[in-house]
Amino acid sequence: MTGTRTGPGAESAGLAAAGGKLLTGAKVLVTGGTRGVGRGIVSVLAAAGADVATCYRQDAEAAAALERELKRNGGDHHVLRADLAQPEEIARLVAECGTRFGRLDAVVNNAGAISHIPYGELPLDEWHRVIDTNLTAAHLVVQHALPLLPEGASVVNVGSKSAEVGIPLRAHYTAAKAALAGLSRSLAKELGPRGIRVNVLAPGVIETEAIGALPAEQAAAMRERYSRKTALGRLGAPDEVGGAVLFLVSGLSRYVTGEVLHVDGGIS
Template identity: 65%
Template structure:
């Protein structure tokens, strides 16, 4: 079992789906976790209750990673509460399905800003808090290297995240920082998957099923731990072999 006792962690987009599973897995392994989401509704409140039951020094904050000032405020919260950050998991993101010829510039900018530019802002804001040996984990997507119709903007943002991660890993390796991507394939979340879509994915995936959020969290736990101390600049696909 992976032991993260004493680790200080920041997770963006941690109240639903994959992000929530990541937060609960990290906290369950002993880490102290600050997470954020754009809203402070029931999802955030129920997560706060679950974290309280687990024990530890956990905080659920309201912050929109598409807003640079919110990211800087998140970093300041981490500095004030923890003093350092051993693990950063950048999970927050948005997606939409729009034919390319109908794709407005505003939506392109929204998706690229939330999914890619935020990774730059987050890493730059967190750098002063990252000690030697810290791990930064960006949550990407399997579509980054294969593409998918009506998601040119989303695919571009996730492909850019791979390039950003590779360059940052090389630049900050001398500081002993590790920066990697976890790229999920089709995953079961709270959103209902139409039967036709589910059947198509099940035919495409050699394991014959969609993944679970906890299986993405497992890869994150590995990268957050010392078991991955020589893994840097990599994209780990968790996709059932699709």
């Protein structure tokens, strides 16, 4: 593996410094923002001046840690509990954003679910769980958020490189992410006349807590394997996904819609 990295706080601060306060006063909802890629997105957007609402399902410790971080940064931020597999909780989450913010200048659908199961053994309830969390939840979040989205608003749906290449044992996951791209392209055309942009951000292999939680040998093997596959020779970091989201929700990308932006280090 090549290259060196600094700590995540320094990375987010560096991205914010590079982009300035691009989102000062913007109101943003990021689903699934207390860990991993979602936390990187929240941290970068908050550092860029946005007021961010995010949600978590069950990891209260991670939520509390994020709340402390956001409080240090300043701004009007909210970390709310919501199970996005439950349609009524999605409605409640978006309504809460309306109450607290009055509008949403950007929506980032990051919350997701994944499992690794041979296709012949894939239970129907697990198919529904993964499809509902990765696809149906994004659809419902956007649908409920429509009254809160002004002209110039941006929707970013977090997809996956796997939707294009396919991965064994993840047929349900890749199907959901591929469908998310189709949904986004249709919404880009339907909502474009309202001045609302819709794009997909497709990360590659990102170094998150999930990799860190693996046994040391397994984590090292995974890093080595995927580093060899990328043009940059390393895994990505959550804040690097956050930087791409910052571009897509800011005015820097005001003529970009219906696109899939790959943040994958040139993986092959």
